[in-house]
Amino acid sequence: MTEVPFPPLSKESPEAEGVVSTWFVSDGEPVQADQLLAEVQVDKVAAEVPAPRAGTVHLLVEEEATVTQGAPIARID
Amino acid sequence: MTITEQPVVPAPRGSHRLTTAKAMVEAIEQEMERDPTVFYLGEDVGPYGGIFSSTAGLQEKFGTDRVIDTPISETAFIGLAIGAAVEGMRPIAELMFADFMGVCLDQIYNHMAKIHYESGGNVKVPMVLTTAVGGGYSDAAQHSQCLWGTFAHLPGMKVVVPSNPYDAKGLMTSAIRDDNPVVYMFHKGVMGLPWMAKNPRATADVPDGDYTVPIGEAQVVRPGSDVTLVTLSLSVHHALDAAESLMGQGIDVEVIDLRSLVPLDREAILGSVAKTGRLVVVDEDYRSFGLTGEVAATVTDVDPGMLRAPVARVANPDTPIPYSRPLEHTVLPRQDRIEAAVHRVARA
Numbered sequence: 001m002t003e004v005p006f007p008p009l010s011k012e013s014p015e016a017e018g019v020v021s022t023w024f025v026s027d028g029e030p031v032q033a034d035q036l037l038a039e040v041q042v043d044k045v046a047a048e049v050p051a052p053r054a055g056t057v058h059l060l061v062e063e064e065a066t067v068t069q070g071a072p073i074a075r076i077d
Numbered sequence: 078m079t080i081t082e083q084p085v086v087p088a089p090r091g092s093h094r095l096t097t098a099k100a101m102v103e104a105i106e107q108e109m110e111r112d113p114t115v116f117y118l119g120e121d122v123g124p125y126g127g128i129f130s131s132t133a134g135l136q137e138k139f140g141t142d143r144v145i146d147t148p149i150s151e152t153a154f155i156g157l158a159i160g161a162a163v164e165g166m167r168p169i170a171e172l173m174f175a176d177f178m179g180v181c182l183d184q185i186y187n188h189m190a191k192i193h194y195e196s197g198g199n200v201k202v203p204m205v206l207t208t209a210v211g212g213g214y215s216d217a218a219q220h221s222q223c224l225w226g227t228f229a230h231l232p233g234m235k236v237v238v239p240s241n242p243y244d245a246k247g248l249m250t251s252a253i254r255d256d257n258p259v260v261y262m263f264h265k266g267v268m269g270l271p272w273m274a275k276n277p278r279a280t281a282d283v284p285d286g287d288y289t290v291p292i293g294e295a296q297v298v299r300p301g302s303d304v305t306l307v308t309l310s311l312s313v314h315h316a317l318d319a320a321e322s323l324m325g326q327g328i329d330v331e332v333i334d335l336r337s338l339v340p341l342d343r344e345a346i347l348g349s350v351a352k353t354g355r356l357v358v359v360d361e362d363y364r365s366f367g368l369t370g371e372v373a374a375t376v377t378d379v380d381p382g383m384l385r386a387p388v389a390r391v392a393n394p395d396t397p398i399p400y401s402r403p404l405e406h407t408v409l410p411r412q413d414r415i416e417a418a419v420h421r422v423a424r425a
Contacts, residue, residue, distance in 0.1 A: 021271030022280055024094040039096070041271040046130075064275060 002052055004074040006067045009042040017066050018042035020073055027059045037074060040067075051076060091285040096269025098130040100242035100283045104249035105132070105169065107287045109139055112167060115253055118145035118154055119171030119207075128173060129209045129265050151181035155206070159189050162204035167253055172208040175224045175262060189258045190233030204259075205252045206234075211264035211311055211361060213409055214273060218397035221405075223310070226360075226367035228260045229338040235259040235292055236338040240267055240313040242281045244336055247290030255292060264361075266311040278314045295342035297349070301331035304419050305349040307372050308359035309335040312410055316359055319415040328423050338368065343375045347383075350376050354385035355422045359410050364392035386425035389418040 010016035022039045025031055031051045038049040051057065055076040061067055095103065109115045116139075117132055123146035126133035136144035147154040151172060158170035172178065178185065185206065192202050212221030229236045235257055239245040245263065252259035269279030298313060299320050308316045313334045320330040331349050335342065350356050356376060358369040369390035376383055391410040399405045 019271070021275075022096060022269060024280070036093075036099075039271050044272045046271045 002055070002076045003072040004037065004049060004052060004076065005070050006040060006073050007047050007049060008069050009040070009045050009047055010069065014069060016042050016069050018069060020061055020063055020065055020067060021046070023059060023063055025057050025059075027057070029057055031055065031057045031076065040073075042069070049073070092282040093285060094280060095242050095246075095283045097239065097242045097245045097263070097279050098133070098268040098270060100246040101131055101239075101249050101263065101268075102133055102135065103283070104246040104287070105253070106135060106138065108167075108250060108253045109135070109143060111287070112253075114166040115169065116143040116145065116161075116166065117169045117171070118147055118158060120147055120149060120173050122146060122171055127171065129263070129268055130270060131171060131207060131209070131263065131268075151177060152184050155181050155184040156188070158204050158206075159184060159192070159202060162202045162258075163192065163200055167203050167205075169205040169207055169253065172206060174220050175208040175210045175228075176219050176222050178208075178224065178227070185228075186231045186233070190231060193257065194233060201256045202258045203256045205249075205261050206258065207261045207263065209265055210238075210262045211266055212398045212405060213266050213311070215400055215402055215405060217400040221398035223262070223264070223360075223362040225262050225309075225338055226362045226371075228262070229341075229368070230366075233258070234339060236262065237292055237336065238262045238264075238310045238338060239290075239336065240264075240310050240334050241278060242269075242283050244290050244296075244334075246283055247288050248292065248336065250287055251289040251292050254289070259292065262310075264311040267314070276314065278317070290336065293337045293340035293342055295333050295335045295337070295345035297331060297345070298334045299330065299332040301329040301353070303329045303353060304355040304357060304423055305331050305333065305346070305353045306357045306359060306415070306419065307333045307335065307346055307349075309338070309368075310361065312359045312361050312415075315410065315412050315415055319412045319419065322412070323416060323419055328419060330419060341371070341375070346372060346375050347379060350383050354383060355425075356384065357389045357391065357415070357418045357422055359415055359418075360390075360392040361410055362393060363395050364390060365395050367392065386422045389422045391415055391418045
C-alpha cells in the first residue's frame with residue numbers, strides 16, 4: 001500500500017492548505033505508474049499528482065476538498 | 078483561401094481523462110513530436126506554461142528553441158510566425174488575450190490572412206494563432222471579450238472554437254496540419270483550470286493517440302425535436318444545462334455546437350431548423366453585426382418559410398463587459414436568458 005500525499009506547494013508555510021481541483025481517475029480504478037491522478041492547487045499555484053506506482057487507486061478526499069499539504073489524498077494498493 | 082480536405086481519423090483504442098487545457102497541450106505535444114517544423118511562441122508560454130495553461134510542460138520537453146517566450150511585442154512575434162510559416166514552418170503563435178488583437182491587427186488581417194490571396198495561391202501561411210477569450214470571472218472590459226465574430230468577419234482565416242477536451246485536441250491537430258492560417262480561440266471557462274469556477278464539462282475522456290476533428294463541421298451535441306439552439310464554446314455548456322431544465326418543462330431542445338466559425342457549417346444549421354422550424358442563437362460575443370445575425374441569415378437566405386417563429390438571439394447586448402459580477406452575469410448569455418429565449422420561441 002502506498003499513500004499519495006498532497007504535494008508541498010508553499011515553502012513558506014508548511015501548514016498551507018490547498019484544494020484537490022480535479023480527479024482524473026475514479027475510485028477503484030487500476031492505474032499505471034506516473035499516470036496523472038489529480039490536479040491540485042494552493043492559491044493560484046497548480047500541480048499535477050502522478051501515481052507513484054501501479055496498482056488500484058482509492059480516493060481519500062472529494063474533488064474541491066480542502067487538504068493540508070502533505071496529507072494523504074489517495075492510496076494505491 | 079482553400080478549404081483543405083480533412084478526412085476524419087477514427088479514434089484509436091485507449092483513452093484517458095483530461096481537462097480541455099491538457100487536451101490542447103497534448104495535441105501540440107504530439108504534433109511537435111511528429112513534425113520538427115512545429116514550434117510555439119508567445120508571452121509566458123515557457124516555464125509559466127501559458128497563463129491559461131495552454132502550453133504547460135512544453136518548454137521543459139522541447140526546449141527554448143521550439144517553445145519561445147517572447148517580449149510583450151505582439152506585432153513582432155506574430156510577424157515572426159508569419160515569416161516562418163511562409164518559409165515552410167508550422168508556427169503556433171499565442172495572443173495572450175483576444176482583447177489584445179488591436180495592437181497587432183495589421184499583422185493578422187493584412188498579412189497572415191492575405192498573403193495566400195495576394196500571391197495568387199502560390200504562398201501558403203500554415204500557422205495557428207491561438208488566443209484566450211471569454212468572460213464570467215470579473216476580468217473586466219479589456220480581458221473578457223470573445224471577438225470571434227471580428228476574426229470570422231475578416232476574410233482569409235479559418236476560425237475554430239472548441240468547447241470540450243475531445244474537440245480541443247482534435248481541432249488543434251487539424252489546425253496545425255492545415256495549410257491555411259487558423260485562429261484557435263479557447264474560452265477560459267472551458268479549460269478546466271483549477272483556479273476558475275468548477276466546470277464538470279471541462280473534463281472528459283480523450284483518445285490516447287492523435288486524431289483530427291474536421292474544421293468546418295458542427296456537431297449536434299444534444300438531439301431534440303422542438304427548438305434548434307445554435308451556439309459555441311462555453312455557451313454550449315450553458316445551453317446543455319438549459320436544455321436539461323427545459324426537458325422537464327416539456328420542451329425538447331436540439332443543441333448544435335458550431336465548433337468552427339470559418340468555414341461555417343450552414344448545412345448543419347439548415348438541417349436542424351428544417352426539422353424544428355424554431356431557432357435560438359446563443360453567442361457570448363456582441364449582438365450587433367455578429368454571429369447571431371449571420372446564423373439567422375443562413376436560414377432566411379435559403380427559405381424564411383422554414384421558420385414557424387421569429388429567431389431569438391441571446392448575446393452580449395453591445396456593451397463592454399462589466400467588472401461587477403452581478404452586472405457581468407446580466408450581460409453574458411447564461412442559462413436564465415437562454416431558457417427565457419427558448420420559451421419565447423417555443424410559444425410563438
